[in-house]
Amino acid sequence: MRSLAGDVIKQAFSQQTDEKLHRRLYAAICSCILEGSLKPATRMPPSRDLAGELTLSRNTVLRVYEQLQAEGYISARTSSGTFVTDSVLDNLDLHPNKAPGAAPEESPRLSDRCLELLGHASASPRQWGAFIPGVPDVAHFPHRVLKKIQDRLARRLRPELLTYDAAGGVNELKEALADYLRTARGVRCSPEQILITEGIHQALDLVTRTLCNPGDNAWIEEPGYWGIKNILRINAVNFSAIPVDEQGMVPPEAGESAPKLIFVTPSHQYPLGSVMSLSRRRQLLFRARETQSWIIEDDYDSEFRFSGQPIPSLQGLEEETPVIYIGTFSKTLYPALRLGYVVLPKQLATPLKKVHNDLYRGGHLLIQAALAEFIREGYYAAHIRKMRQLYSRRRQMLVELINRQLGEHYLGSFSSNAGLHMILQLPAGSDDVLIAQQANAQGLLVRPLSRYYVDEDKRSGLLLGFASIEEHEMAAAFTRLVGIIRVNAV
Numbered sequence: 417m418r419s420l421a422g423d424v425i426k427q428a429f430s431q432q433t434d435e436k437l438h439r440r441l442y443a444a445i446c447s448c449i450l451e452g453s454l455k456p457a458t459r460m461p462p463s464r465d466l467a468g469e470l471t472l473s474r475n476t477v478l479r480v481y482e483q484l485q486a487e488g489y490i491s492a493r494t495s496s497g498t499f500v501t502d503s504v505l506d507n508l509d510l511h512p513n514k515a516p517g518a519a520p521e522e523s524p525r526l527s528d529r530c531l532e533l534l535g536h537a538s539a540s541p542r543q544w545g546a547f548i549p550g551v552p553d554v555a556h557f558p559h560r561v562l563k564k565i566q567d568r569l570a571r572r573l574r575p576e577l578l579t580y581d582a583a584g585g586v587n588e589l590k591e592a593l594a595d596y597l598r599t600a601r602g603v604r605c606s607p608e609q610i611l612i613t614e615g616i617h618q619a620l621d622l623v624t625r626t627l628c629n630p631g632d633n634a635w636i637e638e639p640g641y642w643g644i645k646n647i648l649r650i651n652a653v654n655f656s657a658i659p660v661d662e663q664g665m666v667p668p669e670a671g672e673s674a675p676k677l678i679f680v681t682p683s684h685q686y687p688l689g690s691v692m693s694l695s696r697r698r699q700l701l702f703r704a705r706e707t708q709s710w711i712i713e714d715d716y717d718s719e720f721r722f723s724g725q726p727i728p729s730l731q732g733l734e735e736e737t738p739v740i741y742i743g744t745f746s747k748t749l750y751p752a753l754r755l756g757y758v759v760l761p762k763q764l765a766t767p768l769k770k771v772h773n774d775l776y777r778g779g780h781l782l783i784q785a786a787l788a789e790f791i792r793e794g795y796y797a798a799h800i801r802k803m804r805q806l807y808s809r810r811r812q813m814l815v816e817l818i819n820r821q822l823g824e825h826y827l828g829s830f831s832s833n834a835g836l837h838m839i840l841q842l843p844a845g846s847d848d849v850l851i852a853q854q855a856n857a858q859g860l861l862v863r864p865l866s867r868y869y870v871d872e873d874k875r876s877g878l879l880l881g882f883a884s885i886e887e888h889e890m891a892a893a894f895t896r897l898v899g900i901i902r903v904n905a906v
């Protein structure tokens with residue numbers, strides 16, 4: 417049966433010149449999706465129909481669909497067909513200034529790595545709204561206090577604060593952070609080991625570029641953070657998705673090829689929420705030493721534990737661990753600040769700071785100096801304390817709503833009492849992507865858990881942020897979400 421999508425693909429297919437038919441079809445469909453002629457949520461023609469229209473074997477079409485699905489361009493929904501995923505172009509406007517009706521432009525010639533990343537682009541197009549995961553309540557940030565400090569510094573300004581950075585960050589901030597990380601996070605470090613970055617993403621990119629060659633292998637958590645996957649993709653580093661359980665990453669038996677990097681979130685596994693047990697930590701350190709790998713410890717939201725003691729870092733568990741510790745002010749203060757930090761093992765500090773300086777030319781020095789005083793004068797700790805209480809109340813309220821309206825079995829089984837989001841577990845087989853799409857359309861910015869997996873064995877669920885939704889709005893928003901879940905969950 418002919419369809420509009422089939423016609424669009426047929427036209428793009430006729431313009432491709434590659435002699436291998438599967439590569440022609442793959443390139444044709446990719447360009448249709450990236451140019452927007454096949455829009456997110458468009459139903460793909462059934463493989464049999466497309467094969468008939470293009471006079472190809474059905475196997476060729478199936479093979480290409482499989483590839484596109486693995487790369488995230490399209491996704492199959494049980495019983496209703498295959499669709500262009502919403503994440504591909506949702507987040508991108510490749511032709512922002514194009515007038516409606518303007519002649520189609522040639523598709524830009526992008527690198528394979530870039531296409532690979534675009535196929536998996538995952539940053540949410542909306543960053544503020546009910547249940548957005550991982551976003552703190554920025555409305556509570558004490559801007560006036562920080563501004564006062566900044567004004568004070570500006571009155572007796574040191575010119576170096578307005579030049580390029582050459583030292584991996586302002587010394588006062590590195591000193592304040594070294595003290596903070598030693599006492600609050602059990603990190604073993606001196607200020608010289610600290611490098612200030614534009615958040616965790618820049619730190620991950622730097623570490624990947626400086627420690628890996630294209631084609632090297634990394635271990636990541638399954639399910640895991642999309643940010644590290646895309647950074648590995650753009651740097652052409654392969655990755656193995658290593659399952660996590662209630663004790664964190666389960667290191668594979670010896671025999672799996674040695675990874676250059678092992679990326680973990682031990683204090684609060686992202687996204688499931690488990691805490692890495694002591695025996696796993698020791699096991700992982702042992703394996704990393706054995707295979708001469710670097711562990712990257714992403715400590716993105718560990719300040720927010722609502723009961724029990726804080727979980728100390730993996731980096732500080734033993735002397736001279738092979739761990740690169742990375743943290744951020746995005747969750748404790750606000751994401752647009754774009755400030756984070758890396759604690760580098762001593763032998764890596766000089767080369768990585770040099771590369772950082774050459775590649776990114778660090779800045780924001782005046783705000784770094786102000787932040788150092790903000791920490792020294794106790795405002796940072798006070799803000800974290802205040803927000804911890806606020807988030808704890810909001811989390812508790814969300815747990816009660818889930819229990820009351822859906823039942824205890826909907827609470828993610830690994831969730832610890834921590835962080836800025838929790839997992840709402842859906843019955844196995846529920847289409848969490850569809851549920852999230854419908855919720856997003858109503859301004860409820862939940863994200864589907866299955867999207868955080870690489871391999872086929874995925875849990876169905878929703879990431880629900882509770883940090884940036886006011887208590888008086890939560891019940892009504894949650895009731896609307898439950899309505900969507902009831903219609904769609906199996």
Ligand SMILES: Cc1ncc(COP(=O)(O)O)c(C=O)c1O
Nearest residue numbers: 550615616617641686716744746
């Ligand atoms: C696990 C994890 N790591 C890192 C980040 C991003 O940190 P940054 O804003 O410092 O780049 C996030 C943001 O949500 C995250 O969830």
